[in-house]
Amino acid sequence: MTDLVDVNSREGLGAESLSFGRLALRRFVRHRPAIVSLFLLILMVLAFFFAGRLSNFAFDAVDVTKRLENPSREHPFGTDEIGRDLFVRTMLGGQYSVRVALQVSLLATAIGTILGAIAGYFGRWVDTAISQMINLILIVPALIVLAVFAQRFGGSPVGLALVLSGLLWTRIARVVRGVVMQYKEQEFVLAAKAVGAKPGRIVARHILPNVVGSVLVEITLLLGTAIVLESTLSFLGLGVQPPIPTLGNLIQQSKGAIDDAPLRVLLPGFFVVFFVLFINFLGDGLRDALDPRSKRQ
Amino acid sequence: MTFLLDVKGLNVRFRTEFGLVHAVNEVSFSVSKGETLAVVGESGSGKSVTALALMRLLDRTALIDGEASFEGVNLFTMSEKEMQKIRGARIGMIFQDPMTALNPVFTVGDQIAEVVLIHRDCTKQEAKTRAIEMMDLVGIPDSRRRVDQYPHEFSGGMRQRAMIAMAIANSPSLLIADEPTTALDVTVQAQVMEVIRSVQESIGLTVMLITHDLGLVAGFADRIQVMYAGQLVETAERDRIFYETRNPYTRALLDSIPSQLGVPGTELKTIGGNPPSLLSPPPGCLFQPRCVHATEDCRMTRPELKSVGQNHLSRCLRSSDLGVLR
Numbered sequence: 001m002t003d004l005v006d007v008n009s010r011e012g013l014g015a016e017s018l019s020f021g022r023l024a025l026r027r028f029v030r031h032r033p034a035i036v037s038l039f040l041l042i043l044m045v046l047a048f049f050f051a052g053r054l055s056n057f058a059f060d061a062v063d064v065t066k067r068l069e070n071p072s073r074e075h076p077f078g079t080d081e082i083g084r085d086l087f088v089r090t091m092l093g094g095q096y097s098v099r100v101a102l103q104v105s106l107l108a109t110a111i112g113t114i115l116g117a118i119a120g121y122f123g124r125w126v127d128t129a130i131s132q133m134i135n136l137i138l139i140v141p142a143l144i145v146l147a148v149f150a151q152r153f154g155g156s157p158v159g160l161a162l163v164l165s166g167l168l169w170t171r172i173a174r175v176v177r178g179v180v181m182q183y184k185e186q187e188f189v190l191a192a193k194a195v196g197a198k199p200g201r202i203v204a205r206h207i208l209p210n211v212v213g214s215v216l217v218e219i220t221l222l223l224g225t226a227i228v229l230e231s232t233l234s235f236l237g238l239g240v241q242p243p244i245p246t247l248g249n250l251i252q253q254s255k256g257a258i259d260d261a262p263l264r265v266l267l268p269g270f271f272v273v274f275f276v277l278f279i280n281f282l283g284d285g286l287r288d289a290l291d292p293r294s295k296r297q
Numbered sequence: 298m299t300f301l302l303d304v305k306g307l308n309v310r311f312r313t314e315f316g317l318v319h320a321v322n323e324v325s326f327s328v329s330k331g332e333t334l335a336v337v338g339e340s341g342s343g344k345s346v347t348a349l350a351l352m353r354l355l356d357r358t359a360l361i362d363g364e365a366s367f368e369g370v371n372l373f374t375m376s377e378k379e380m381q382k383i384r385g386a387r388i389g390m391i392f393q394d395p396m397t398a399l400n401p402v403f404t405v406g407d408q409i410a411e412v413v414l415i416h417r418d419c420t421k422q423e424a425k426t427r428a429i430e431m432m433d434l435v436g437i438p439d440s441r442r443r444v445d446q447y448p449h450e451f452s453g454g455m456r457q458r459a460m461i462a463m464a465i466a467n468s469p470s471l472l473i474a475d476e477p478t479t480a481l482d483v484t485v486q487a488q489v490m491e492v493i494r495s496v497q498e499s500i501g502l503t504v505m506l507i508t509h510d511l512g513l514v515a516g517f518a519d520r521i522q523v524m525y526a527g528q529l530v531e532t533a534e535r536d537r538i539f540y541e542t543r544n545p546y547t548r549a550l551l552d553s554i555p556s557q558l559g560v561p562g563t564e565l566k567t568i569g570g571n572p573p574s575l576l577s578p579p580p581g582c583l584f585q586p587r588c589v590h591a592t593e594d595c596r597m598t599r600p601e602l603k604s605v606g607q608n609h610l611s612r613c614l615r616s617s618d619l620g621v622l623r
Contacts, residue, residue: 195385
């Protein structure tokens, strides 16, 4: 009797099996800029949502005796021209901006993924129709369309989120369409058809899970774009209307103070810039982690 | 004898920007219950297209006509919905490259269970149990652990076993195997063919094996059907194809099998030239430009499929004067 070699150890099965998701997570955790950014982003968002409550002032409490004060223990970011506390207003402004951005990315991702998947999978006239719609949205000057629609619907944060989503879903749709077209030619899709799977199941189960990586990366970029666009529109007075603060309209209200009290303008701007920066680092980390060919360990 | 699958006058043409490509031309054949039919031919002979046409898995550029009756229904006239109920339930199919035919994001067990869930009214747990049973049947060791592993943790041969498990999970009556061993190592090829054979015996499967490897079918097929340029050129019982070859193309194919007793340094025999363009096939016999027996007549007259013996058909103008080819 010769020794039987254990089949499992021979095929390297001794080690615990790792799914692609767990491998990706491991790569992500080791991507230092992304992890630091994620941590700072969470801190920033927590501050937006909860730091305002630590202050004794309401966001719209007017105190004309304390106009245009410089930062102090009582008012960490100073006060505006009618004596409202700028720390509370900036935090709340950040909260509204982040909310709009989240709503936009959620809605735009949903629309973009569904339409992109339909266009990519079914092809032919369906693809032509959806692609032409995307092109149409992309060729018209975004700022003008946004300005028109934002003036009509954009006064409230939710309205602005809807308008921005209507424009930004096209980016997701293009990415999803491309990935779906690439995957539908794969043999495992043919194999799924050969076992009697219906088109809906094939798209949902066999193609979309392969799209998740690219979409996640695209969502991070979308979040950044949405924050910037929201700030731009609100700065131009086309976005969220006062008294509700957002980072954009806070800058707009303080823009005259750039010479006397630059901090008042720069602080909200600082939040916009760093939010976008961290988001981009996060996207970078996700891209590296989710790339199956990535060699980073 | 009743036929499980009876194909009559199958034509498949593809619309291309250069015109219609006639990929499968008037192909008729039948497969009896429990039998193994091997369809043999070189690349582009229409063997895979025939299989995909039967499964109705060709894309919209393909024009199919003819009749394919399977278990009493015509596969070509039923609706797509009815066809979905046949695929994976009554007809299973395995593909050439097991490395790409499994979805990398799901466990192997999930994918076998999915086939069961699509066609049966059962719980996920029952489907998973069935998946483990199937993995045992196709000889995947340690199935309880393997069921939760991902395709990248399987070797090529194990993946092809998993594909077979998927294809037979609902006990179909017909298994179409499209070049099931082409992407595999020679030593693994024999194992996979052995799996197909043992499964065939245990659940009474009818197999349609598509391959370009005559050596592979020698020990496996009951009947062999040779295709060339979209046409059937010879069909007979296995032994008749090997020992009483009547068609020059079949002979050329047989001569191209590398001999295991070959003398080192001798050149491999090949068939000179290329198959004809299916876009504008020449008149006369399609194999004539490459045929060593071709005459002037072969260039002008298109041969018909003629009976040359018991259940033995050959498409050659000279089959009666050439006799058995050696």
